[in-house]
Amino acid sequence: MKKLLLFSTFLLVAFFIVDIYFVGSSFIISTDVLKAQIIPDVVEVEFESWKDLKNYFDEIGYYSYKNPPNIIVKRLPEDLSAAPIAVRKEIFVKVMVPIIRKVNSEILQERQNLFLALEKGQSDYINYLMKKYKAKNVKDLLLKVDVIPEDLALAQAALESAWGTSRFAIEANNIFGEWTFTPGTGLVPKERPENATYEIRIFPDLISSMESYAMNLNSLPYYETFRLIRAGKKKGHPADGLVKYSELGTEYVELVKLIINNLP
Numbered sequence: 001m002k003k004l005l006l007f008s009t010f011l012l013v014a015f016f017i018v019d020i021y022f023v024g025s026s027f028i029i030s031t032d033v034l035k036a037q038i039i040p041d042v043v044e045v046e047f048e049s050w051k052d053l054k055n056y057f058d059e060i061g062y063y064s065y066k067n068p069p070n071i072i073v074k075r076l077p078e079d080l081s082a083a084p085i086a087v088r089k090e091i092f093v094k095v096m097v098p099i100i101r102k103v104n105s106e107i108l109q110e111r112q113n114l115f116l117a118l119e120k121g122q123s124d125y126i127n128y129l130m131k132k133y134k135a136k137n138v139k140d141l142l143l144k145v146d147v148i149p150e151d152l153a154l155a156q157a158a159l160e161s162a163w164g165t166s167r168f169a170i171e172a173n174n175i176f177g178e179w180t181f182t183p184g185t186g187l188v189p190k191e192r193p194e195n196a197t198y199e200i201r202i203f204p205d206l207i208s209s210m211e212s213y214a215m216n217l218n219s220l221p222y223y224e225t226f227r228l229i230r231a232g233k234k235k236g237h238p239a240d241g242l243v244k245y246s247e248l249g250t251e252y253v254e255l256v257k258l259i260i261n262n263l264p
Contacts (some may be wrong), residue, residue, distance in 0.1 A: 042102065044205075046074040049081040050091060056106070057094055065094040068098045074205045081165035089264050092164040096157050096175075097204070103210045107218070111145045133219045143227045144218045149238050153213070155259035156242075157176055173203040176213040177246075 002060070049052040053073070063070050073095040080088055110129065117125040118138070135141035160177035161169035166175040172187050179198040180186045186199030203209040217223045226241025228234035237254040247253035 038194055042070045042072060044072045044074050047077055048079075050077045050080045050088070051218065053077055053095075054083075054087065054091055057091070062094060065093060065097050068094070068101070071098070072102060072207055073100055074207075076164045076169055076206065078162075078170055080170075086264075087164070089158075089163050091163075093154060093264050095164065096154055096210075099207050099210050100148070100150050100153045102207065103214050104150070105186045106211075107145065107147050107214060111147075113146055114141070130201075135219075143231050143233075146218065146227070148214050148217060148231060149230070151263060152238050152256070153210070153241075154263055155256045156213075156245075157210075158259055158263075159255055168200045171202075173206050173209055174200055174208060175209045178209065178212055178216070 019050045045056065047056060060069055060071070062071070076092075076095065080091065083091065113125065114129055116122075126141075128204075129135070129145060130138075130141055133141060133144040135144055155190070157164075157175045160166075161175040164170075164175065168177070170186060178199040181198055183197065183199070186201050189198055203210075205211070217226060222244040223241055225234065225236075225243075226238055229236045229238050229241050237257060239253050239260070242253055242256060243249050248255070
């Protein structure tokens with residue numbers, strides 16, 4: 001068994017009701033802080049076998065997804081596919097929930113800072129986020145700096161990584177099927193077409209894959225419909241905005257919805 005305490009930090013998790021009123025090109029922002037919680041001692045761990053990881057979760061009393069511990073699993077056990085199906089899915093969800101929530105808490109912190117910057121006219125921070133999220137204007141930025149629905153992220157991670165057992169999930173910490181077009185920097189799929197040049201991106205750890213996935217959904221033009229649905233400006237399920245995520249198109253969307261409805 002391999003278990004590492006890598007760092008201790010503090011995360012601010014805050015939930016806001018935000019009213020944004022647009023008048024011409026100007027806007028008024030009203031924020032109401034409902035709940036703020038400091039999450040201390042975020043710990044990264046890694047285990048060589050699924051049994052050791054499961055035993056660790058049992059030892060620390062990690063039984064409920066609603067209140068997961070402040071544990072970030074750095075990478076998935078290589079033998080996860082050997083676990084019984086129900087146990088495999090349970091372990092995968094327990095690994096992913098804290099990762100998703102940590103990344104979302106960081107996005108939420110950026111969103112809070114954005115509101116404060118807008119109220120105080122702090123253009124440097126606003127311009128920094130505009131560049132980071134490739135936003136066209138402040139209205140577009142407010143649509144982009146927002147959290148990823150947890151069930152959506154879980155379902156896509158499960159689908160793209162075969163519940164954490166795919167070659168790319170194990171060897172590249174890539175749980176969302178992200179490609180790279182820089183030759184020699186990723187893993188070459190065995191089934192890649194002869195004339196194709198894409199590779200599967202390699203990440204240093206699982207949370208880096210989640211961070212990249214969240215940034216893609218929040219910044220790339222292909223997912224504008226997802227962002228409009230998330231903001232309540234367009235009707236539909238958030239997954240309806242993922243038609244361009246896969247070559248499967250609408251079939252992919254339905255697969256994601258099916259997994260969401262059947263998550264452990």
